[in-house]
Amino acid sequence: MLITNASKESRKIKAAALVNELRHGSVEMPRLFSDEKNVIQVQKSNRQNDSKGDVMLQFFFQKGLRAKADIYQEMLRSVAEPWMDEIASGRPYVFQPVFAPAHKAKTTQTWLLIIVSQHWSPDLWPPSSLDCNPLLLLVGRDRGQVQQARLQQPLLFTIFFLFPYIIFLSSFLFSFPQLLYLFNYLIRFISFFHLCFILILILRFYSRFALSS
Template sequence: MADRVSKGKILINQMKSKSGFLRFFSDEKIFTIDASHNRRNDRWICLDADEVKPFMKTKNPASNMVLAVISTEGDVMPPYFFQKKETVNKEVYKRVLEEVVVPWMDDVADGRPYTFQQDSAPTHRAKIVLDFLALKTPNFWPPSFWPANSPDLNPCDYYLWGKVEGLACKKYHTSVETLKQSIIKTMKELDPQEVSRACISFRRRVDSVVKNGGSHYE
């Protein structure tokens, strides 16, 4: 809790001092070919429980790890799919930042200053990754800024992934390729204003965490 409060205060100060900056948020998620199922939100209207269709899950469904980046202006980077069985180590992650993420952010920003957020995963904290980001995106938020275990503060976690999974994974996919195409289509068709609102609400969430002693935002 103390970590979330102290780092939340750092983030608030950063946003105050760089209020005009464009902000990018990033995250990774593993998608499977199985249809998504939300026990809390999925509802059936029927007269008998037997009318509810069974929800089937495969034992070891094929999957793919996806990297996403979104911005406070509603920009959505085309999803990056890591290679099958690829170990996402510090070298691989740095290469993706160098060849895909940073060029895309630079193009979107078009000369304007921006900040870049990533969580505190070990790969993200690697020296070669931090050195690269310090050189290419000097206003990125280092691990000392980001509270650990805080999916409630990352727009990719509290908005993007649920939205994409709910639309792209309504049905079982016969292959990883059809899954990927569905994710690409879904992310391309996201409403920029909705994405922007989700990212902008980040500030309100951080304020709430600090005000409530580090409690998770609900």
């Protein structure tokens, strides 16, 4: 992403204001944040959208509905505000929203100033900042870990049970340096512990085959 000089200066000013706010303004307040997700694109298989809602409240807009300021404010009044008040249990809290166009509307900002204890306004939010949009990083990290775990299990199963046959057949097709190159490629998909275990098996089978031949 290309960052212009104006954007850099804006980030610098807003970052200083954020640090000051975090140190002095809301240091001990609960922080509740919101985010949006388009679930229409992947309807059949999208597990991060099938949560039971134990972590945060979920609200679904109707399909095809454009969430303008008035509709967004109705969601805040009827769903978000009661839930945040319940979680805060009477304590003042900070509402850290994602700045979609409906949230930046002046009527929405005016409503938040009256109802919510404290919230981050568009003037405080750094432009295009992933640090202030935690769901983007959280979902991406968890998705990567899950996919890696799913890949490791069948890979280890295949290597463990088919390894003697692989070594026997590959000895006629590959040289030892080529085998090392193959296992160097597998490093990207398995952990260090599993790699050591597989390497020990490789050396044992290779040494037995070399002695027998």
